[in-house]
Amino acid sequence: MLKLEKRPQPSQAWIYLAPLVAVIATMIAGGALFAILGKDPLVAIRTIFYDPLFSEFAFFYRPQLLVKGAPLVLIAIGLSLGFRAGIWNIGAEGQYIVGALTGAGVGLAFYPLEGWFIFPLMVMAGALGGWAWAMIPAVLKVRFGTNEILVSLMLVYVAEQLLASMALGLMKNPQGFGFPGSRNLQQYPSAHNAELIAGSGMHWGVVAALIAVIFAYVLLTRHILGFHIRLTGEAPRAARFAGVNPARLVLICLGLAGALAGLAGMFEVSGPAGRVSIDFNVGYGFTAIIVAFLGRLHPVGILLAGLLMALTYIGGEIAQSRLGLPAAAIQMFQGMLLFFLLAVDVLTNYRLRLARREVA
Amino acid sequence: MTAPVLSIKGLTKAYPGVVANSDVSFDVYAGEVHALLGENGAGKSTLVKMIYGLVQPDAGTMTLEGKPYAPTEPRAARAAGVAMVFQHFSLFDAMNVAENIALGMENPPRLADLAGRIRDVSETYGLPLDPFRIVGDLSAGERQRVEIIRCLLQDPRLLIMDEPTSVLTPQEVEILFLTLRKLTAEGVAILYISHKLEEIRTLCDTATILRLGKKVATCTPSETTARELAEMMVGTVLHTPERSGRALGEVALELRGLSLRSPSAFGCALKDISLSVRQGEVLGLGGVAGNGQDELLGALSGELRSAPDMVRMHDQPVGMLGPMERRRIGLLCAPEERLGHAAAPDMSLTENAMLTGSQREGLERRGFLDWGRAQSFAEAIITRFDVRTPGAANAARSLSGGNLQKFVIGREVMQRPEVLVVNQPTWGVDASAAAAIRQALLDLAAGGTALVVISQDLDELMEIADRFGALNEGRLSAIRPTSELSIDEIGLMMGGAHDMAVAHV
Numbered sequence: 001m002l003k004l005e006k007r008p009q010p011s012q013a014w015i016y017l018a019p020l021v022a023v024i025a026t027m028i029a030g031g032a033l034f035a036i037l038g039k040d041p042l043v044a045i046r047t048i049f050y051d052p053l054f055s056e057f058a059f060f061y062r063p064q065l066l067v068k069g070a071p072l073v074l075i076a077i078g079l080s081l082g083f084r085a086g087i088w089n090i091g092a093e094g095q096y097i098v099g100a101l102t103g104a105g106v107g108l109a110f111y112p113l114e115g116w117f118i119f120p121l122m123v124m125a126g127a128l129g130g131w132a133w134a135m136i137p138a139v140l141k142v143r144f145g146t147n148e149i150l151v152s153l154m155l156v157y158v159a160e161q162l163l164a165s166m167a168l169g170l171m172k173n174p175q176g177f178g179f180p181g182s183r184n185l186q187q188y189p190s191a192h193n194a195e196l197i198a199g200s201g202m203h204w205g206v207v208a209a210l211i212a213v214i215f216a217y218v219l220l221t222r223h224i225l226g227f228h229i230r231l232t233g234e235a236p237r238a239a240r241f242a243g244v245n246p247a248r249l250v251l252i253c254l255g256l257a258g259a260l261a262g263l264a265g266m267f268e269v270s271g272p273a274g275r276v277s278i279d280f281n282v283g284y285g286f287t288a289i290i291v292a293f294l295g296r297l298h299p300v301g302i303l304l305a306g307l308l309m310a311l312t313y314i315g316g317e318i319a320q321s322r323l324g325l326p327a328a329a330i331q332m333f334q335g336m337l338l339f340f341l342l343a344v345d346v347l348t349n350y351r352l353r354l355a356r357r358e359v360a
Numbered sequence: 361m362t363a364p365v366l367s368i369k370g371l372t373k374a375y376p377g378v379v380a381n382s383d384v385s386f387d388v389y390a391g392e393v394h395a396l397l398g399e400n401g402a403g404k405s406t407l408v409k410m411i412y413g414l415v416q417p418d419a420g421t422m423t424l425e426g427k428p429y430a431p432t433e434p435r436a437a438r439a440a441g442v443a444m445v446f447q448h449f450s451l452f453d454a455m456n457v458a459e460n461i462a463l464g465m466e467n468p469p470r471l472a473d474l475a476g477r478i479r480d481v482s483e484t485y486g487l488p489l490d491p492f493r494i495v496g497d498l499s500a501g502e503r504q505r506v507e508i509i510r511c512l513l514q515d516p517r518l519l520i521m522d523e524p525t526s527v528l529t530p531q532e533v534e535i536l537f538l539t540l541r542k543l544t545a546e547g548v549a550i551l552y553i554s555h556k557l558e559e560i561r562t563l564c565d566t567a568t569i570l571r572l573g574k575k576v577a578t579c580t581p582s583e584t585t586a587r588e589l590a591e592m593m594v595g596t597v598l599h600t601p602e603r604s605g606r607a608l609g610e611v612a613l614e615l616r617g618l619s620l621r622s623p624s625a626f627g628c629a630l631k632d633i634s635l636s637v638r639q640g641e642v643l644g645l646g647g648v649a650g651n652g653q654d655e656l657l658g659a660l661s662g663e664l665r666s667a668p669d670m671v672r673m674h675d676q677p678v679g680m681l682g683p684m685e686r687r688r689i690g691l692l693c694a695p696e697e698r699l700g701h702a703a704a705p706d707m708s709l710t711e712n713a714m715l716t717g718s719q720r721e722g723l724e725r726r727g728f729l730d731w732g733r734a735q736s737f738a739e740a741i742i743t744r745f746d747v748r749t750p751g752a753a754n755a756a757r758s759l760s761g762g763n764l765q766k767f768v769i770g771r772e773v774m775q776r777p778e779v780l781v782v783n784q785p786t787w788g789v790d791a792s793a794a795a796a797i798r799q800a801l802l803d804l805a806a807g808g809t810a811l812v813v814i815s816q817d818l819d820e821l822m823e824i825a826d827r828f829g830a831l832n833e834g835r836l837s838a839i840r841p842t843s844e845l846s847i848d849e850i851g852l853m854m855g856g857a858h859d860m861a862v863a864h865v
Contacts, residue, residue, distance in 0.1 A: 010706065010755070224727045227714060235704035240663050241695060242715045243684035 004350040014348040019294060019301070022341035023308070029340070030333045039323050047323060048315030048333070063201025064314050065307060067272050071096070071264035073209040073306035075288035077216045078260030080297040082253035084220070085232040089254055091137065091152025092261040093285025094159035095130040099262020100269035101166055102129025104276050107191030108171060108182060118190040122266060123204075130262015131255050133159065138254035142247040148254065160281070167278045182276040185269065193271030205267030209306075212260060216299040229253065261285060287313075290338045309334065363426060365390050365549040366411070366442075366518050371420035373406050380406035383420070384575050386568045388518065393540060393550045395560040395581060398570035399593050399790045404553050407570070408520055411551070412444045413437035425517060435466070443511035444520040449503050453496035460495055461510045481512050485539045500527035500648055501535075508539070519543065520551045525559060526816065529648055530851030537563050555593070557586040558819070571595055594791045609639030611675070612810035613660075613691070613779045618670040618679075620659050628652040630659060633836045635829065637779065637810040642801070644825025644842065645814045647854055652834040653783055653814050654696065660781045660812070661693035662686040673779060687719055690778030694769050696787065696814075698761065702768040705757035709749065712756050713738035713771060720775045737774070745770035746796065762789040766797065773800050780804060783814040798824050818850060830854040 027049075031041030052061040075092045082089045089095075103126030110118050137151035171182040185191045196202045220226035232239040232249055240246065264284065273280055291309050295301030316330035364387035373381045381403045388394045398404050409415040411422065413431030422429045424440055431437040434444075451460050458475045462468035469477075475491035482489045487505045495503065504524060511519055521540075525533045540550055540563065554560055560567055560581045567581045569592045577592050614636040621629050630652050637643045647653060658664040659671065661683055668677035673691055681689075695701045703712045714734045718724040723734045738752035745766040749759055756764055769785055785801065786794035802824055805811050814831075815821050821828055822842055829839035830853035837853040 222728055224718065224724050224729060227711070227729060231704055231707070231711075231715065234706050235700045237697070237701045238704045238715060241661060241683060241693075241701055243662070243682055243687070245682070 003353045004346065005353050006350055007348075010348050011351075014344075015296065018344045018348060019296065019305070019341060021344045022294070022337060025340040025344070026333065026336045029336055033329060033332065034325065037325065037329060039325060044319055044323060044325065047319045048312055048330075051318055052311055052314040059199075061314050061318070063195075063199060065310050066201035066206050067203070068313050069306045069310035070203070070205040070209040071268055071284045072288050072291045072309055073303055074205065074212055074264040074267075075257075075261045075285055076291040076295065076302045076306060077209070077212040077299060078257035079288055080292040080295070080299070080302060081216065081219075081229055082257050083233075083292055084297050085229040085249055085253050086236065087250055087253045088149045089134065089137070089152050089257045090149050090289065091134070091154075091156045091159075091285070092257060092288055093281055093283065094152070094156035095133045095258040095261035096265035096268075096285045097156075097159040097163050097281050098133040098265070099126040099130035099258075100265030100273075100280060101163065101171075101276065102126055102262070103266030104182060104185065104191075104269045105166075105171065107185055107188065107270060110190070111183060111188055114190045116190070119193070119204075119270075122191060122270060123263065126262045126266025127259040128262070130265065131259040133262070134254045134258020135251070138251050141254075142250055148250070152254075156285070163276070163280060164278050167276050167280070171276050173275075180278055184274045186271075186274040191270055193267050195271075203267065203271045205264065205271060208263055208267065209303075213299045213303050216302075220299065225252070261288075287334070290334065293338060294341055309337075312337075364388055364423075365425055366429075366551075367423040368407075368411075369421050369423075371407065371410060371417045371422070373410060373415060373417050379573050381410070381417075381570075382573045384570070384573075385420075386575060386578055388549045388551055389566075390517075390547045390549050391544045392565040393544055393552050393563055395564035395567035396551060396553045396570065397555065397557075397560060397567050397589065397593060399555065402570040402593070403573040404570055405522070406573075408444070408522065408551070408553060411437070411518075412442060412520060438514055441515070441517035442520065443514050443516035443518070445504065445507045445511055445522065445524060447522040447524075447526065449507055451495045451503055451506060454494070456492050456494050457489060457498075457506050458491040460506060461491075461513065464510055465513075477513060478509055481509050485512065485542050486535065487539055500650065501529070501532040504528070504536075512543075516548060518549045518551060520553070522553045523555075524552075525554065525556060527648060529854040530818075530847055533559065556819075557581075557589045560589070561586060569593055590791055608641050609808055611636045612639045612673065613637045613812070614672040614675075616670055616672065618656075618659060618666055620655060620664055620666050620670075622652075622655050623658075623664065627655055628834045630655050631834045633834075635836060635839060637812055639778075639808045639810050640805050641827070642805050642811045642813060642825045643839070644821035644828045645812065645831055645836070646816065646818055646821050646828065646850065647814075647831035649816055651831045653831060655834070656831065657693060657695055657781060657783045657814065660691065661695070662691075684719065687716065687775075690720075690776075691781075692716070692772045692775055692777035692779070693781045694772045694783065694785065696783040698764045698768055699757060703756040703764060706755055708738075708755055709742070709747075709752045709759075709767060710735045710738045712767070713741065713752070716771060717775060741767055741770040741774055744774065745800070746793070762793050765789050766793055769797050769800065773804055777804070777809055779810045779812070781812040781814070784816065785813060786815075786817065786820060794820075818847070828853075 027045050031045055034044040035041045052058060075096060079089055079092055103122045106122045106125040107118060133155060136155060137148040140146040140151055141148045167180045167182065173181060173183045193203050193205065220230065228239060228244045228249065231242060232244055269276060269280065287309060291302060291305045295305035312334055319325045320327060320330065366388040369385045371381055371384045384407060396404050406415060410417045413434045413436050416432065429440060431440060458471050458478060461478065462471065462474055468474060478491040487509060489502065489505050489509060495506065504527065524536060528536060544550060552564055564581050567579055568575060569577045571593060581589065615633050618633040619631055628651055635643065655664065659666055662681055663683060666679040668679040671679040673689060678686060699705045704715065710731065714723055714729065717737055721737050723730050723737065735752050741747065742749060742752060747767045748763050765788065769782060772780055786797050789797065801811055813821065813825060825842050827839050828842045828845060830837045832854055
């Protein structure tokens with residue numbers, strides 16, 4: 001019989017091994033899933049993990065890695081700060097949408113004026129929009145003790161309705177022949193989040209994501225605020241004893257997460273997406289939750305996890321078109337990653353032991 | 361001599377990395393109170409768990425009333441006539457006494473019949489208890505009666521009691537002792553676990569002393585001095601803390617009519633507490649747990665805010681300040697709960713040193729942390745307070761309770777407090793470490809720090825405090841010099857028998 005036994009200290013080795021084991025287990029279980037669907041599992045796994053990087057068409061997919069990875073990393077970094085402190089913002093998708101709307105709104109308001117100041121203003125508006133949307137669950141939690149999980153999640157659906165309303169009404173392109181959706185910001189140079197190096201996928205959002213990683217790393221390891229965030233997550237009572245103000249921490253963590261999600265939305269709408277449309281959001285805000293945990297809530301881990309998750313997005317799309325795998329199978333594949341990670345995680349704090357069957 | 365009720369031969373139990381019991385043998389006879397004595401970690405609990413069927417021994421045998429006895433679960437132990445009163449009660453606050461007792465029975469009778477039996481037992485043994493009172497309204501002493509009556513209803517041959525007096529006032533202890541003597545007169549054997557030596561010397565007929573999992577001696581406690589018992593437990597000669605005569609300075613900390621609601625539903629509100637402590641003085645605050653100790657510590661540490669004037673330091677109002685501001689002006693605290701309150705379990709000792717030391721030890725500059733200095737600080741605490749750990753990088757939870765306690769107290773002591781408030785400074789700490797902690801506190805006072813020591817260990821308070829007060833239901837008794845107090849007076853200050861009428865005739 002197998003028995004779990006609590007380790008005296010968390011195992012350092014397993015902290016780093018767990019994500020790797022989880023990825024391998026996902027490949028095995030995913031392969032089995034694809035085999036049941038009648039596809040060659042090895043080909044499917046190769047299509048998802050190998051082809052986007054090294055196949056003959058990789059030049060087309062590699063930039064996508066940055067384009068898809070940047071918003072995931074940016075959002076996940078913000079979420080991880082709150083998650084570390086036990087503050088569960090599940091509504092990054094909504095903050096992402098609102099950041100995109102406010103960012104795009106500022107850009108569209110200046111159209112067709114050209115000026116260097118327009119893009120920076122949009123960046124600020126995007127961050128502010130996401131921040132404000134996150135402040136709703138934050139203030140409600142601090143003032144009335146509401147559950148931030150429910151409020152932030154429900155606000156995602158409100159934000160989606162707001163997005164639809166904007167795409168169909170206020171922000172609709174006046175020259176768009178009545179079709180829903182705003183003007184294309186890619187065709188408005190002052191507001192366009194263009195590639196910094198053509199063909200690389202590198203845009204301002206990627207830069208922002210890298211800065212966020214460094215910022216979060218320094219915050220968590222070198223700054224008293226980061227220390228208090230970790231302390232609150234590990235031992236809330238000890239944190240209050242140390243002098244942490246829990247309400248202030250809720251406002252800071254949700255605010256930062258909202259601002260970063262808003263930035264991600266703003267960079268997306270002004271760059272890769274180009275315009276405010278009904279189907280603008282594709283679930284980055286939710287996938288970022290997986291990214292945050294897959295990355296151990298550690299900034300560098302999140303960077304790697306974001307790239308891995310972007311890879312499964314791209315590889316998944318290739319697998320869909322080339323092998324005819326259903327989209328649901330790909331989503332399941334991504335879900336498995338989190339599932340296996342949480343399962344393997346047990347080994348960080350516990351060890352497996354073969355227990356002798358005790359004689360009664 | 362009659363045959364023993366319980367006979368233990370060569371019981372051994374090992375856990376990974378530690379041998380909890382090694383070849384322990386002794387006999388418990390009918391009609392005797394047999395003390396099981398030892399420090400924390402000496403193996404008392406494991407031994408008792410084996411007797412009660414919670415843990416199976418690796419080797420050794422037990423005989424109960426002449427028959428081989430090897431319970432595989434508590435139910436089997438109860439069926440064989442072994443009952444146990446745990447240190448921590450397992451009662452539901454929202455239910456009444458009879459319902460609680462019925463829940464623990466295999467085939468509970470009708471509630472009315474059960475109530476009748478509860479009344480019979482409680483009258484016979486002098487444990488007055490109304491079967492229909494809600495448990496949530498009972499005092500700790502009364503809750504313990506519920507547990508005892510629950511055991512007595514099974515007609516036990518052997519009753520195990522795990523540190524029963526830690527929640528009782530001296531008067532309640534006396535009532536309990538009368539009950540236990542009545543039981544032994546009827547031929548019940550009692551296995552009594554405690555580390556309170558005076559108590560064992562008055563109550564127990566025989567004592568078995570465990571050290572590091574092994575039996576070191578069996579003796580007659582009334583013929584042995586408390587000091588001899590303690591030295592057998594510890595295995596070394598004890599050193600009593602020295603109090604040097606010290607001059608008292610001006611008032612450092614003052615409470616003026618401190619009233620505060622408890623943040624938790626089952627907490628205890630503080631009611632109109634006034635006190636003052638001078639520089640170089642040790643004020644001891646006793647009282648049964650749950651009478652406002654945690655709340656008072658919170659009000660002093662800054663975790664709970666009060667009106668500014670209710671807490672004053674050096675004649676300045678500080679009631680509105682948070683923990684960080686209070687630390688800055690030299691008001692330091694060490695809470696009772698080590699894991700999760702005084703220290704973060706999964707964080708390293710270095711990080712835990714940062715937890716309260718960041719300001720006064722200069723481990724933080726403009727919000728940026730100096731981990732190198734934090735590590736030196738942690739190592740300094742480890743060295744000076746003899747904390748047994750491989751190093752400062754180890755997680756707090758990997759330390760034993762006593763070692764972590766040394767670290768937590770040491771962390772505050774080393775920050776040169778103006779006023780230091782400690783709650784249960786030596787709880788769960790072995791005797792020699794406890795002596796070291798008390799000495800450190802006295803040294804601090806000699807250096808001019810004002811100390812408030814909250815403790816349930818009256819011997820400890822008598823040893824180090826200059827003045828004594830007791831907390832009872834959130835109120836503070838009059839504060840009196842310890843030198844002129846008797847244990848009876850202290851008991852009355854702690855609330856006496858909590859209005860429980862004694863039915864011993």
